Amino acid sequence: MAYRPSRRASLSFEWIHTNITPMMNLMVVLIPLLLTSAEFVRLGVIELNLPPAAMGPEGEVLNSLPQEETRKLDLSITITDRGFFISSSLAVLGGEREGEPSVPKIKRNDNTLEYDFQTLSQKLYEIKKKATDRFSDSENIILMAEPEIDYQTIVSTMDAARSIQVNGKEELLFPNVSLSAGIF
Amino acid sequence: MAFVPSHRKRHKTDSGEVRLQLTSMMDMFTILLVFLLKTYSTHGQLINPSQDLTLPSSVVQHPPELGLDVVVSTDWILVNGKPVERTSTLASLDGYIIPNLQDELLRYAKESEKMEDLYGVKFSGKVTIQGDKHLPYRFLIKVMATCGQSNYPNMRLIVYTNEG
Helix, strand or coil: CCCCCCHHHHCCCCCCCCCCHHHHHHHHHHHHHHHHHECCCCEEEEEEECCCCCCCCHHHHHHHCCCCCCCCCCCEEEECCCEEEEECCCCECCCCCCCCCCEECEECCCCCEECCHHHHHHHHHHHHHHHCCCCCCCCEEEEEECCCCEHHHHHHHHHHHHEEEECCEEEECCCEEEECCCCC | CCCCCCHHHHHHHCCCCCCCCCHHHHHHHHHHHHHHHHHECCCCCCCCCCCCCCCCEECCCCCCCCCEEEEECCCEEEECCEEEEEHHHHHHCCCCCCHHHHHHHHHHHHHHHHHHHHHCCCCCCEEEEEECCCCEHHHHHHHHHHHHHCCCCEEEEEEEECCC
8 A cells, every 4th residue: 555645744834925015005105205204303482462553652641641559560581691699579589699590500510600590499489379360461571682692592491481391290380481682 | 674764745844935034013103104104194294393493382282274484493594485674683673573574474465455455365464473482572572563553463472282
């Protein structure tokens, strides 16, 4: 009797290849499309709206307006090369010594001075807590700066004045920032 | 009799067919696709940052809007890409109004108002200001004062957004 080859040995495992060509076509089309429309640098804007200037000479307008009934805070930050001065219509927030800025610059590791935005936010947060409900303009802040202060410092100060992270939650401080020509 | 292996079976184990291994490439593409879909923005890039300046960075999340484009680079002040004044002349300027910039802005404002009359395109008075991050405050305030006095009171300062 002839020898019968084993059936089990001829039962080879047939490897099924998925046809991924259509998928590849899709990828080849989609990836260049998305690459061209991708935004790698994200831009943002800071809104600053001035009141329209078409109101005639400033002095006349101010005189003809009725007297303010509500109490105003008129909070302002002055950026100097020594640090920030925080002031309101009532008082200037004092530093540790007489004549010192409210928030002085701090020393970095390499002995250069830099602005202390964290402390500024913290102080503004304390003011905000006290000022809410007591003043009509507890959303507004005026920014003044010395002539040589650079743009980045102004923008960072605006950020510090706009909001603060308290316990992982964002709290609004004074979102309506206006710039003042101030000290020249 | 000794066992003779079948010829047919031997051919099967050593088939001449060569297949490309595309699985790892597919993995790569899938990751790329997900990343690109995440960064995809529907409105595209409305504002192209100028070449010869570095914008300041900020934490604001407000998306950019269209407006008249004023660029204050290290050398020139440009309105919609057209240079109007050298930045260095700002230092010797008295007062807050930059005459050349104001002329140009008023010209654009007039054109926009004409457009509003003819076609009903609302004149928003929006101006986007791109400034170098080392621009001193006395220059910035002059540019802003000029915009404010030239029928463009709604200023948008363009900044890089830090992803938090």
